[in-house]
Amino acid sequence: MILDYLRVQQKQQLPLFSKSTTPLEIFRYGAFIGANIQTHSSLHRTMEHGRKLILDLARENRCIASGTVILADTLTHSKGRFTRSWHAPHGGVWGCVIHANNILPESRQFIPMAVGLACCETVREYVGEVASLRWVNDVLIGTKKLAGFLVESYTEPIYGEQFTMVGFGINVNNDTFPTELEGLALSLRQYLGHPVDLTDFSARFLAKLAWNFGIIYHEETKHLAGDGFSGRDGIHLILSRWKELSDTIGKDIVYGFDVMTAPQYTGQVVGVDDMGGLVIRLDDGFEKTEYSGEVRYRE
Secondary structure, eight states: OHHHHHHHHHHHHGGGSOTTOOHHHHHHHHTTTTSSEEEEEEESOHHHHHHHHHHHHHHTTOOOOTTEEEEEEEESSOBOSTTOBOOOOTTSEEEEEEEEOOSOHHHHTTHHHHHHHHHHHHHHHHHGGGEEEETTTEEEETTEEEEEEEEEEEEOTTTOOEEEEEEEEEOSSOOOOOGGGTTTBOOHHHHHTSOOOHHHHHHHHHHHHHHHHHHHHHHHHHHHTTOOOOSGGGOOHHHHHHHHHBOOTTOEEEEETTTTTOOOEEEEEEEEOTTSOEEEEETTSOEEEESSSEEEEOO
């Protein structure tokens, strides 16, 4: 099913590429995502389970397949950034992707954008343009958060193999939230007024994620060959597409590395640089660029 949706993705994004680039190239680059999928009824945390799986295989002189996806119906100890808990009951899409770090650091910089973009594109197939991206990869419907992602590096201690762990939590059919999240979070079912086929949604999301990873590999190869990037105005195609779906530029924001508990300053977003860094004009007129951290919109 994922391959079927990946083929649809090829056709949808064909106009984005030059005649010298075939969709089959993108398909081949990204098809490793989801080639191995593990499903569980319940886990503490999928990223924790993924790290244990990598280590257990290393002890057997084996390596996990890059692109392995771990999914769980529920999570009992899920968390987002820092120590924040993430409510993960039945009905959502909870999981992680394990990616072997075989691309340049400059290319890995676009992974957080790529995963948020894949989710936002999927959600828009159900709700249209009301879904948007808040830097870096929070998926919102209106002002409420529907999905979030956590990207962490992991170095396996036996052989020193490096991985990127991409955790995702998407509110699809779950329709209750803890008191502290009331008014802040939203599920697809709540917005639509009816449930969504969870298998279909997951397949669409993973197909778009595979396509976006394929673009990262394609853009790296093109750039190393001295041909530049494929996006509008010569920027990275992931960044170009992200700009189309994000409403962050122009917003008044609060910024912080941990913005919920330690906001650092306020300002207005005036742009995103070629590496995805957020360009913020502070209230005193000074401009600075942030490559990590998070923002919340000011009302």
